[in-house]
Amino acid sequence: MECGADSITLTWVASSSAVFYIATATDDAGVVRTCNAMANECKISGLRCSSNYTAFVIATNLKCNSSKSEIVSVETAPCPPSHIEATLNCTTNSALIVWQGDHSMASYTATMVDASGGLLSCSTTRNNCTVTSLKCGQLYAVTVAHHDGICPSMPSKPVSMESVPCGPANVQTRVNCVTGTLAVSWNASKRAEAYSAVIAGGNGQREYCNTTQTNCTFNTLTCGKEYMVTVMSVNGTCVSMPSKPVSVREVPCVPTNVTAVRTCGASSVAVSWAGGLGARTFTAVALGGSGHRTECSSNLTNCVMADLRCGEVYVVSVMAVDVSCSSLMSRAVGLATGDWHEFS
Structure with a gap:
């Protein structure tokens, strides 16, 4: 005899001249289940879990039936635990699984299976246990089974539980x-x-x-x-x-307090400024009324422009530059024949 959650398998020694066999199992309420076989084993299904059955086998040659075999008693596998609950611990990414069951059972095993078939489990003699090391971003099917020392139960009806989501990639x-x-x-x-x-x-x-x-x-x-x-x-x-x-x-800040001073008798202009947080370098640009343009660059807060044309009125502004972006141009200042003033 071999037990199962809702079935038992009976085996016997073959009888000479038998054509086939009929196995019968009866529970305490008198409900009868049978199976037929031509070999020397037969599986009786549709039985109730955690129930006692008496079973026997008779042989037949299609004309006559034998007497009953020795009667054996068998208890089907225990009923699965009920009221399964799975609670996720977000901090540890573990699951506490709780159920109701018979405390006389020798052991319980809770099992979690993800969509790809990956399996995690925990075992205990109590009515709860914790499954650790869950994979992120999974929907788990959670079941519990127990064992009475003779037969394991069928798994409980599965409940679903999501694990902690995976952190985004490729930000x-x-x-x-x-x-x-x-x-x-x-x-x-x-x-x-x-x-x-x-x-x-x-x-x-x-x-x-x-x-x-x-x-x-x-x-x-x-x-x-x-x-x-x-x-x-x-x-x-x-x-x-x-x-x-x-x-x-972020984009560098726009430089402030721009000044432009021309050296008497020379064609160069000293430009200075303040601010420009986030800049790696600065570029000062002078644009004349005739369209003439000149500029200078520096990683400091000043630079010297050369080759300004005489008789021109220039507006001078500065922008801050980093690896990716340039700021807007600063407020412009005017420069003509050595005098400068701020344009409004």
Whole structure:
């Protein structure tokens, strides 16, 4: 005899002249189940779990039946646990699984299976256990089975549980050099319902953008500052670990306090300025009324322009430059034959 959750398999020694055999199992309520076989084993299905059955076999040659074999008693496998609950711990990405069952059972095993067939489990003699090391972004089917020391139960009816979503990958940033708007994009995360993009400046201030899309836009950043950008995935219960931080610098600030002084008797002009946070270099441009243009560049806050034409009136302005962007031109100052004044 071999037990199963809702069946028993009976085996016997073959009888001479028998054509086939009839196996019968009867429970305590008198309900009868049978199976027929020409070999020396037969599986009786449709039995109730956790029930006692008496079973016997008779042989027949189609004319006569033999007497009953020795009667054996068998108990079907225990009924599966009920009221299964799976609770996700977002911090540890582990699942606490709880159920109702018979405390006389020798052991219980909770099993979690993901969509690709990956399996995790925990075993205990109590009515709960914790499954650790869940994979992110998975929908798990959770079942519990127990064992009475003789037969294992069938698994319980599965319940579903989502694990912590995976953090977004391939986070990219792009600064609009004209408007200073920062656009952030990333790849979709498996089983994520929404995303939260976070930018942090050096002073600890943070700005957030929550969206169901895979991109976000920030419009109120400070010129010249460097920011760290991270993105997190969100599902109904948990937030993922942040993505790998990405560094981005805003458009350089526009230089201020521009002055331009011409050296008497020379065709050169000394230009100086202040500000320009975030700049790697600066470019000063002088544009004459006739269209003549000259410029100088420096990584300091001053430079000297050469080859200005005599008799011209120039407007001089400065822009800050970094690797990706240039600032807008500063407020212009005027220069003519050694005198300069600020244009309004």
